[in-house]
Amino acid sequence: MQKMTIKLIFAGLTLVMAAGYLAYAGLKDGWVYHVEVDQYLAAREMHTQRVRLVGKVGEENFKSDSAGLHASFQLLGEGSQLPVVYRGAIPELFKPEAEVVVEGKLDPLGVFQADVLMTKCASKYESEAHTRVNEGL
Template sequence: MNKGLVIGAIVILGALLYLVITGLGGSSVYYITVGELKAKGPAIYGKTVRVAGKVVENSIQWDPQTLTLTFEIADDSGKLPVVYHGPRPDMLKDGAEAVVEGQYTPEGVFKVNPKGLLLKCPSKYQEKNQ
């Protein structure tokens, strides 16, 4: 195989490697628990993180006029109030498993990014099966 070709391939791979490394640095978001989030205090304000938890019973409030959704999620380490602006997802209901991506604010509320709300169906199937 031609030497020029191999050099070209190395250049391409190098460029790709650069993109991958900077890409991973720029777009990886860490999962942390509610407890960890609260313990970090001001250091975490404004930083994008992901928190997973269950939607707390009777905590969902939806204002259709301003399209603002507030609810709480809870994991083993505590409860976290969450605010989200956007369409109310169909799968949001008490007990649903939620993953929120956004920032913790000094007011103690977690502000979810646009499209940063991911939901899984509550494990109704599993419960019935057991």
């Protein structure tokens, strides 16, 4: 019985260590910062990383070509804005003034190159359904 308990403890520890390693490996590149435009522009260390930004779509310079799978727009924060170029399927709710989430990386010219674009619904519905693309299984 004593021997069995030791065996079980050893097996349990092995499993926990394996799961711990998997969690560590997953955490290394399994997350991105999820910040607002102002916070992003102020944190220069984030500019070299892939991040997820939240903001409003500006009316100025708004271009959306659903047929060409391309959009360019200004992502508005509280006091600043960031030019964004997105390539991919355009969600139906994407339009000026819409609240969106984009994911991508800043290029050397200071334009945010996004490959994920999600729109948030207006607050009419409690069930806050987003339209999303390029994600999930």
